[in-house]
Amino acid sequence: MKDQAFVTLATNDSYVKGALVLGSSLRHYNTTRQLVALITPQVSDSMKKVLFKIYDDVKEVDVLDSGDSAHLALMQRPELGITLTKLHCWTLTQYSKCVFMDADTMVLSNIDELFQREELSAAPDPGWPDCFNSGVFVYRPSIDTYKRLLQFATEKGSFDGGDQGLLNSFFSSWATTDINKHLPFVYNLSSVSTYSYLPAFKVFGANAKVVHFLGRIKPWHFSFDPKTKSVSGMHDPAVVQPEFLKLWWETFSTRILPLLTEHGVVKDTSSGLKAEEIAEAVSQLSIEAPTISSEERKERWEQGQIDYMGEDSFENIKRRLDSFLK
Incomplete structure (x- = not known):
């Protein structure tokens, strides 16, 4: 199927890590x-070379930015303006149909059946189900559509x-x-579905085909211990x-990691990839997660987005209460 493609976008080296896991x-x-991976000029040459190890085509595109700080402030996500660069995916007219997937997604099974769908097919957004989430969608490349967008x-x-x-x-008829x-x-x-509707996740989560690490904090903001195969770091409701x-x-x-060491992005760990060496190499790639202010944490509590696995775990709350009572 040379005329159909999965497409993603990486705007910097951090998102390239996500794109590599997605492609893998x-x-x-x-x-x-x-x-196909679309990248911006901010992606380093070394990471671009690694992308070619997994992707059939890597295409550099110009950055499109909405500059709409007022609306982005409503979401407290000023970095999302650059996501309009995603519109370049409609210029890939060498393909008859594509599935766009954000670089912070990962597939859990074969999803080639999505190419049976038509433009614009997408899943509902958990925040407002009459809107679709643009992290995964089926579309048909078209210069005319690109210009109209x-x-x-x-x-x-x-x-x-x-x-x-x-x-x-633009695709306003999707809901109805x-x-x-x-x-x-x-x-x-x-x-957010795992927090806003946890019972449903427990019943249907095993059927998931694509997981989307939605929110500011991404998998690469955490640390990984290859010895214990455990993830550590800041827990947050924005993580699945x-x-x-x-x-x-584990995929990374x-x-x-072997591809990154091969291209000198991280320290060479080719001698058997010992656990300690992997941990050291991974630590070079981990980025400190954004801190959450007390005010933002309060807002998340009010919205039902409680960090049950981390800061707001029963053990932590009990510890604070015990300290207060003493």
Whole structure:
């Protein structure tokens, strides 16, 4: 299927790590489609070379930025403006149909059946289900659509300052016109679902085909111990269940790290990839997670986004209460 492709976008070296895990997971589950990575000039040459080890094509594109700080402030995500660069995916007209996947997604099974869907097919967003989440969607490349999207962005902007608001406004009939364009939620299992509707996750989570590490804190913000195969670091409601996070890191350490060492991105660990060496190499790639202010944490509590696995665990709350009572 040379005329169909999975497409992703990496705007810096950190997101390249995610793109590498995504591409590796697609390969692992034997996709028959092409893999394409769009990158911006901020991606280093060494990381670009590693991408070519997994992706069939790596294409550099210009950065598109909404500059819409007012709307982005509503989401407290100023970095999302650059996500409009995603619109370049419509310029890949050498392909008849594509599936776009954010670099912070990972597949858990073969999902080639998505190419049977039509533009614009996507899964509902857990925050507002009448909007689709733009982390995974089926589309048809078209220069005409690309130009119309740019014109729409210029004239009307995006209600959230990022690509999701823009695309939902542009493909405004998604919610009501054709139910066949509503992908099952298992094709884009967003992290907040594990907190806002935990019972459903316990029943249906095992059927997930794509996991989306939604939110500011990404898998590469954590640390991984290859000895114990455990992930440590800051826990946050914006991260999916620990087993998915662990799977991401196992994929990274076994399939991606050797490629990074081969190209000198990290220290050479080719001598058997001992646990201590992997841990040291991984530590070079871990990025400190953004800190959460007490005010933001309070807001998340009020929205039902409680960090049950970390700061807001029963043990931590009990410890604070005991300290206060003493």
